[in-house]
Amino acid sequence: MRAKVRTVIAVVGAALLIGCVSGPAVSDSAVSKGGPGKPTERDRVLVFSKTAGFRHDSIPDGVSALKDLGAAHGLAVDATEDGGAFTSRNLARYDAVVFLSTTGDVLDEAQQKAFEGYIGRGGGYVGIHAAADTEYDWAFYGGLAGAYFQSHPAIQPAKVNVEDRAHPATSHLGESWERTDEWYNYRSNPRDRAHVLASLDESSYTGGTMNGDHPIAWCQEYRGGRAFYTGGGHTKESYADTAFRQHLLGGIRWAVGAAQADCRPEKGYAPLFDGTAESLSQWKQAGPGSFTLSDDGTLTSSGGMGMLWYAATAFGSYSLKLDWKMASDSGDDNSGVFVGFPPSDDPWSAVDKGYEIQIDATDAPDRTTGSVYSFQSADISKRDRALNPPGEWNTYEIRVEGERLRVYLNGEKINDFTNTDPARSLRDGHVGIQNHGADDRVSFRDIRIKELPGKASRSSAPPGD
Template sequence: MSRLRQAFAAVAVTAATVLALSPATASADDPAYKVLVFSKTAGFRHSSIPNGIQALRDLGADNNFTVDATEDAAAFSGTNLAQYRAVVFLLTTGDVLDDGQQAAFESYVRAGGGYVGVHSASDTEYQWPFYGGLVGGYFHSHPAIQQATVRVEDRAHASSAHLGNDWVRTDEWYNFQTNPRSTARVLARLDESTYSGGNMGDHPIAWCQPYEGGRSWYTAGGHTEGSYTEPAFRTHLLGGVRYAAGVTKADCRAETGYTTLFGNSTTGWSQAGPGSFALADGTLTSQGGMGMLWYSAKEFGAYSLKLDWRMAGDDNSGVFIGFPPSDDPWSAVNNGYEIQIDATDAADRTTGAVYGFQSADIAARDGALNPPGEWNTYELLVEGERLQLFLNGVKINDFTNTDPARSLLQGHIGLQNHGDGDEVSFRNVRIKELSGGGDERVGQITGLAGKCVDVDNSGTADGTKIQLWTCNGTGAQRWTVGTDGTLRALGKCLDVQSSGTANGTITWLWTCNGTGAQHWVEQGDGTLRNPQSGRCLDAAGNSSADGTQLHIWDCLASANQRWVLP
């Protein structure tokens, strides 16, 4: 919101039906980079490998990246991999790398490299745990090639933003040994009622995730030769390469438990003030103003609100929170807070700012922001009077309300239509109300390789080891993030042994006692800092093996020090 005029009229949302299956805009403005395409097979060999290589070469020529294609595993050396922004495992099968090559690739990913897996990349390297976590799920089985309907869940990611809600195509549809939804952001899933042979129920088919310092994107499509001439599939593949290479940003954190407030219908929403939003193909686009479309059906307290947005150019809009019910948009201005969307303005009035109150962390914001014409994702995490703002999965603002005239404890949410010429679009507005409606959050804490912070053997005795372990949903992995800075499980606290401050001091479970050994502070880079020692929670030896001891170490923001809290 910039300069809201005090005038309003009841204007209904305009509806239209439009299909959005055209290819995405080419990305020739990306910086030049190189991609390694690896297609070695030690099992079934797909006839579509040459088609896939040629498609990637064509996409590179149009989008400013160069493709080197090889089946020589010797390419997996530290020196050689360093020249590539992403490595594509194209239709690989079986064991294709030796131990030294695996180690080089692990180091590449942990240093920020990107991975793209296509189709049978999930039928590769079953005995390599790092790779299993990276690809997200191993192949189980498949029925005959046939047509099916893909339900698109994420229409902000560059690999799926061009698709409609449904994508009907023909391919060989994989079943997977495990469901990746708990560790990766599912971009699309199969509707098993539209074909024969699915055995998963909830059936992800494309996903992405940040992984041990790097980025991973996988699609199960691409078995057939014809896939690589389909415009929609080629754009899907291009978006995966761009994400893995880090030239487009996305929130690829796992996402569960959200309720849709806007998907394809504005039921529950009301327009306040002049102007409106055009509705087409699950997209709201602001027109005229100044006014606001607000969710009038319910007020919210503690919650995580996520939404996707896109500016056409140097446009202006925002997300209002914490305001009382009213048909006057000034109520949101005077009683709530606006999270700004604006390409150019003063620091406290541009994208990521709490408008007029607090600027975003500009460096973090600029590093996470996609330019006009591309989609971005906001998460507004509201707990008590505290608001944390994430842009494409990166924290860019942390604000606490101290104004007695305003409160984040309860209120409505709204989307601003700023005025003529300001065209900002929104998709997929969803919310997760936090347990108890209060400040504390409860759930798993995940870290390296998507594994969970775990109390050894569910023990409750003082001194029980705190470790990394495969997530299993037990109480030993259910943590309460306390408003007092504690992390609690099984009725006790995560504690630094004997209040130690040296590197390598282990953590254990201990009776909560209010000491500095039990105080943890979330940092913007994903680390958990113990202020008493000045050090961070760390998985020993950078290991993701079950049973890895958690201890404290100098804060490096390395993959084994980054944690996702509930």
């Protein structure tokens, strides 16, 4: 396998982005890549579209689309329908393998073993549509794909609810996505095992059989590798659709390690801010500046220094998740997430009596992204591997249990801090987001919380009410 943090396998039915080969590619010597943002060669993807059952007539369109995306975005793509390409030596050449509408038993036992080893060494997988209708007797593959196909109704339009708008496969979409496709029902629900990116609104079409919880795209870390699956892609028209092509590109970028995201399963979170003006009714601005709510449900800071804080409830033991990105042209913006502070109209109360999880590209280590501001730096090497660049979305999980505070960036733990200051306590406090200054623009989406066993939340009236 090429020397790289992540290797990804995408099987989309033909070659992904650049070249197209009719048979298994011959291995070249491994080529080392530079550090983050400094590749010495392009990421390489193998598109695999062998079928042993139903064959989709959209496969050539899928191959062509993947080649176009590769050419435009610096991905080298080979395509094959020969299972002989699945050798340890050959797979090591690729950063991802895309299964494009494969069906039936497409790999023999030796090829399966080579692929399992590839994933175990950090390889990546991308499954498109009928990739879920593949290798029913190979348990490893079933876990990798996330769920097996069961049935489908006729091709028809449906509403897709976008559950994660930070992942590169879905960050370009609104809260819902109307499109026409052949909508699969699955034999099991992957939600407990994988991170659901989008789900079908079964009331928007006929023939859904998953009792109202119908994932249609998901991602997961699986046995050492990365796995992304989307149920779309039956129709030829899908591969000419700009939004669907971006969906595929984002999934591939994550699978090859070119973009980061939190793909841990997520259940049990309640929204504090869901993109609507109504959900802001329990938030309060402290100090100067403001946040602007855009039509796509994004809050963006301006002016300051102030803070928008959730005034209805103080929290004790919880997991707080939110999506953020630096939004100015400079890419050097300043903001943060405050936790554990008492109710106040003065933003400095949060500074003096709570803790800030920093968002800032350039400063001292204990004052940059992922730090507990001025108290403890993030693990810089882990932070830098997990961080997406300015203009792209990141996800924080801030986990508070007792006086312990842990920070996860795109699923990677980057800070573990314990409060020992008697003037502060994480056991009972509010949460908020900072607007730092006139030149600092940071955007936020989907602020949600899950209370953990421990002290219950406490309602509190905002000052002056």
